[in-house]
Amino acid sequence: MASMQKRLQKELLALQKDPPPGVRVDEASVTKSLSTWQVDMDGAPGTLFEGEKFQLLFKFGPRYPFDSPQVVFTGPNIPVHPHVYSNGHICLSILTEDWSPALSVQSVCLSIISMLSSCKEKKRPPDNNFYVRTCSKNPKKTKWWYHDDSV
Amino acid sequence: MSADVTGDGAGAEGGGGADVDQGTYECNICLDTARDAVVSLCGHLFCWPCLHQWLETRPNRQLCPVCKAGISRDKVIPLYGRGGSQMDPRTKTPPRPQGQRPEPENNHGGWTFGDGGFQMSFGIGAFPFGFFASAFNFNDGRPGPAPPGTPQAEEERVLSTLFLWIALIFMFWLLMA
Ligand SMILES: [Zn+2]
Ligand SMILES: [Zn+2]
Numbered sequence: 001m002a003s004m005q006k007r008l009q010k011e012l013l014a015l016q017k018d019p020p021p022g023v024r025v026d027e028a029s030v031t032k033s034l035s036t037w038q039v040d041m042d043g044a045p046g047t048l049f050e051g052e053k054f055q056l057l058f059k060f061g062p063r064y065p066f067d068s069p070q071v072v073f074t075g076p077n078i079p080v081h082p083h084v085y086s087n088g089h090i091c092l093s094i095l096t097e098d099w100s101p102a103l104s105v106q107s108v109c110l111s112i113i114s115m116l117s118s119c120k121e122k123k124r125p126p127d128n129n130f131y132v133r134t135c136s137k138n139p140k141k142t143k144w145w146y147h148d149d150s151v
Numbered sequence: 152m153s154a155d156v157t158g159d160g161a162g163a164e165g166g167g168g169a170d171v172d173q174g175t176y177e178c179n180i181c182l183d184t185a186r187d188a189v190v191s192l193c194g195h196l197f198c199w200p201c202l203h204q205w206l207e208t209r210p211n212r213q214l215c216p217v218c219k220a221g222i223s224r225d226k227v228i229p230l231y232g233r234g235g236s237q238m239d240p241r242t243k244t245p246p247r248p249q250g251q252r253p254e255p256e257n258n259h260g261g262w263t264f265g266d267g268g269f270q271m272s273f274g275i276g277a278f279p280f281g282f283f284a285s286a287f288n289f290n291d292g293r294p295g296p297a298p299p300g301t302p303q304a305e306e307e308r309v310l311s312t313l314f315l316w317i318a319l320i321f322m323f324w325l326l327m328a
Contacts, residue, residue, distance in 0.1 A: 003181060006181070006183070007181055007182055010182045010183075011182070063208075065180060065181075066204055066205055066208045067208075100214070100216040100217070100219070101179075101180040101201070101205050101216045102179045102180065102195075102216035102217045103216075
């Protein structure tokens, strides 16, 4: 637990001091144990999401960074994207099987920005309705079958 | 477009010169200065306890956390800084792998009568030499020789004489062949 907090403390400081463009940690949302953070994100200029604002919710378990964080979109605006379900769950392999402890909140944010930026058509995943009705609250419990990256 | 984002990110990172210097010897997992440091063959630095925990987390898929190259307990090199041994000698749950001493390469060619050389040049003779060894070290690892005078001692004496003769005949045969 202590090592998880120590690492999150370092990440939080780095992200506050030197955030990637369009990314801000909502400091008021960070819990005392550092196990929950909310991150505000702007749609990148020149992409289909330009001008939109999103919120990401990060939840860290005691085994972070060996276990991936739980990351979902939250708040009023969930991006309409083929890998983002309307309940905020994100189908992104680094959040489950391709997670590595060398990844961080910052690298997850950059991956999500890049995922949004490469979108060519704003639409929900084809199985959105079924998934949203049947899935667990925790996206990490979903056995994802990763979509083709070219979508 | 995504390239723009990454480019800007890298630029911002490069801006903090002091941080970059400090980061050189930080563990890629805990982001602290690496303790009980090991380096992977792909050159990535970790604390051994951190890396060990990661290897245990995914025993069937052991990849470098940074670059996804194959990695394993046997394929990391421990780093020893000066004065490292003065560190708190706590009993480390995952012991750091030992530094290895691979044999230096023989650049001058020809045989050396070292460990490997002997076995290679006499490889064909392995059976007879093994036989000699067992003949001459008859009592190895067993209770000591039976006291002289007993029938057992007599038997052993006969046996070892017999083996000695077989050995001598065999050597003779080797010389003649
Ligand atoms: Zn470490
Ligand atoms: Zn590596």
